[in-house]
Amino acid sequence: MLTSEATGPSVLICYSFRVDEKVDVLDELGRPTGEVVWKSEAHRRGLFHRCFHCWVAGEDGTGAYLLVQRRAAAKDTWPGYLDVTAAGHLRSGEGVFAGGLREVEEELRLRVEPGRLVSLGTRRIEQEISGGCDREFHDVFLLLDATPMSDLRLQEGEVEAVLRIGLDDVEALGADGSVPAKEYAAGEILATRVRLSDFVPNEDDYLRRVAGAARRVLAGAEPGRVF
Secondary structure, eight states: OOOOOOOSOOEEOOOOOOOOOEEEEEOTTSOEEEEEEEHHHHHHHTOBEEEEEEEEEEEETTEEEEEEEEEOTTOSSSTTOEEOSEEEEOOTTOOHHHHHHHHHHHHHOEEOOGGGEEEEEEEEEEEEETTEEEEEEEEEEEEEOOOOGGGOOOOTTTEEEEEEEEHHHHHHOOSSOOEEEEEEETTEEEEEEEOGGGBOOOSSOHHHHHHHHHHHHHTTSOOOOOO
16 A cells, blocks of 8 residues: 655646547456457446546644545536546556556646655446446545635636535535535635535445545555455
8 A cells, every 4th residue: 555645735837638539448357358448438338448536635733634526517427517636548558657646747747756655455336427437447636735716726627616515514515514625716715515416426325435534644644454
């Protein structure tokens, strides 16, 4: 397992816009089949492929928190929903760190060294989406980072906003009710409230499990078995 290092601000760099890309097809156990298809075709045909998920957490004078992103309105899947801080598909032949950290750079304009990532494991998901079925293996990581939301540069067409939610509030989210959050978008930080229904649907208590792992890592402990 990789361990977390410094939690200071990350270096900001330039990024590029994303287009449809070729991905490696996997079998039901996550093993490459040798087939390579466009991402859009993988979604249309319901083929398993690999993605990278990076959750950013931190702690300041007001307590521990988790950052989440609001997906852009132009996204093909789950537009406008709240989701993992930074994520994306691994291109064909691309390693998890090369591809995953490329996604973090593109979406948030953060450069992160691989040694700062804390592995939370791999999860398998199957979700019906418009025009197909999304079948993916997610390599999930946690990043402790103190970069202020206002210093992030969000990728146009991919990330609409970034929200800061206290870990206590994340863990309190249930089917009913809402919790306070701060949302950074278009150069402004505004107070808002979020509900569990605002997030991309998951059936494995994804958000709460990540929040628990973040709390343990922030306390200096190992995250334990998460996925």
